[in-house]
Amino acid sequence: MFARSAQIDAETLYVIGGLYGNPFALDAIDEVATTEDAPPQRVFNGDFHWFDADAPLFAQIQRHVLMHSALRGNVETEIASDDDSAGCGCAYPESVPDDDVERSNAILRRLREVAGDVPAAASQLAALPMFLTASIGELRVGIVHGDAWSLAGWRFAHDTLHNADDESLEPAFQLGAVDGFASSHTCAPALKVAGERFIINNGAAGMANFEGEPAGVITRMSLRALPNSLVDARLYGLHQNGVWIDALAVRFDCAKWLALFDRIWPPQSPAAISYRKRIEFGPAFSVDQALGRIAAACAIAG
Secondary structure (H helix, E strand, O other): OOOOOOOEEEOEEEEOOOOOOOHHHHHHHHHHHOOOOOOOEEEEEOOOOOOOOOHHHHHHHHHHHOOOEEEOOHHHHHHOOOOHHHOOOOOOOOOOOHHHHHHHHHHHHHHHHHHOOOOOHHHHHHOOOOEEEEEEOOEEEEEEOOOOOOOOOOOOOHHHHHHOOHHHHHHHHHHHOOOEEEEOOOOOOEEEEEOOEEEEEOOOOOOOOEOOEOOEEEEEEEOOOOOHHHHHHEEEEEEEOOEEEEEEEEOOOHHHHHHHHHHHOOOOOHHHHHHHHHHHHOOOOOHHHHOOOOOOOOOOOO
């Protein structure tokens, strides 16, 4: 699937997974992009819908995202389907409690109803691909939502990645003829460097990823080093094949986002129970855990 001509050829590429319907994160990413020496290309690698269970907001998010390259994640795939058997399509690991799974399924059912009120929304989502290959200079990257094997796969989750040896990942790099993979889905960031290869998972662009920091995260890959204006946003990264690969914090207006979220998802609603605290305060997760320096259990995904 990946060993073919790249669909994206970029000097600077932003990989934006897990926007989760946050319009203020979109604004912040737009602002970050203006500081680059040249406009970056963007790919939204799935789950750009989730909390936007409001027809005007849903339409706004979809319109903005589809101005750029986009993949469908499990959320978009299930919104576009009329089959309830897969629920939210998250394929959660067994460690995720049943109550969390049912709340996610309830969020998805509401989103599907909202999408029905937005003309052509479902068909647009159904037409999106599940993966892309990108070239940034000499670097070839497979862009996925889950992992290299499945749309909703968890093999690129931080705990699985950091428990894997390099040899177990090598077949994916070899078969895909790529130097790395960029993913999201698991709602928890990760960076795994396997010899001369890498896997980077941006976690969530539209929701807090680290404790005490209500900011999203995106992946930046570029032939140019970070401009001075973005140095403070850099969380971690690497330099490979002449390309800078960095995880950047997306510091959106959290107060405005919480106000909008509370209007759409009031107290005791499924999304409020599962996500409200995380949105405001961040999860019990750190950069050291994302890099595998400290072991951590898997966080809940959208």
